[in-house]
Amino acid sequence: MENYKNPGKQMKFGELFRLLNFCRTIQTEGTDPFDLDVKKFLETLKQYHKTKKWKSLDDLLLDAEAIAELAKIIELQGKWIKDRSSSFYIDPVLLELKLKMLEPQQLATAFFNSWHPIIAMDRITPQRLQEGLAYWNALLPFDERNDEFPFPSAIESAFGIEDLIELNILSKTEFDDSIKAVLNDLEARGRIEYHDFIYGDAFETSVKKAYLTSYLVNEGKAELDINPLEEEVFISPSNNANVNAKADHAQGRSIPVSLSYEDWLRWKEKQKRN
């Protein structure tokens, strides 16, 4: 802005920009709008009018912006007073404290006692069935609508073990040996919390171990036991006699178990404390 060349103006603009930013913070963060001293804001603007004589378009635009932001804050102040004087107003800090103290059972009871569920039913009418039939009749066969259901491109799919072997990144023997080592470790440790089994001294080796363990689970050589309520996952070696049967008959399912560097750091800390 041209006016910045004048050091006196620069100083004043700085003050004005600070006030404008403060107005925006109040609007976005929802802080107390009375933190802004409206009188002082107007005095600053007035002083600037008197001493610097706003003339350029930039000056006038800044003046208009300042007034607009101030008007928004005054509107928020009005709303704030209205909210505080309404019967809904409760000190947020007090409520937060109370919420933290209550047991889930008590919170649920409070909800049920203030809950008036909507009563609504779904019903298929003969007319709607007819519309459904008309839609079915007008629908092109699935193989003619491929564009609606595109297959994911090959590039997006994850690298499989075969790809890694093909790219000479890993050899089949090396991979089998690694899997065997993880299985031996699991058999030696028995049933164990999944993360305690996976995590080790380095995060990189932990990720590698998780990757190899997924193969053990997939092949039925290890079993995952999940307790969703407590968010605990245990892993144990499978009963050898059943491995093949399981691998043959078990229905495939994916079990996502998250690993993260932060989680690994927390685990390390916990290990140190113990």
Place this chain on the structure above:
Amino acid sequence: MEGETEEELRTRTERKVKKAAQLLFFRQHRIPGVKGWELKKALGDDYVEVIGVLNSALDKLGMEVKRISEEGGGEGEGKEKRAERDRFMIVLKSPVIEKASGERIDNVAMLSATLAYIISKQGKASRKAVEDFLSAKFPKQRIYFALDRYIKQGYVGEADKVLYIGWRARAEVDRKALLDLILGA
């Protein structure tokens, strides 16, 4: 209507009340309830009176027609125009039944805490603040899943990572009673 006998008037009103009940009980859209303008189209200009008659009938069954104001509309908007934009739905009048939901107790507790927290922050709070608050008692992964679910169900609304009270909580939850119950527990 002019020249209409009392008997004819009663039959006409009964017919309209039946129609209003069907419209309100059976779902027409993804969100339950019917807009005022839809009721006006189906029942005529006196739809607010018809809803009043239906309300007295539902009262005996422990239900009522609730009118939820929708956002928008200017200051100068008339009462009639506002009613046309409002959503009408039937709700249980008093929370008398023991269990009206298959929700797990911890999910209801999280919903209860989320709503109370948002209400205490004058109706909106950043998603992060709500997540941090809930994380004092529940694992983060569960919180993300639960919040997404409340948003999908309409209990909580989300815009630009800010959570607010959703249409369903406005219709179903007596917010004042919820806060009183929590503070009094």
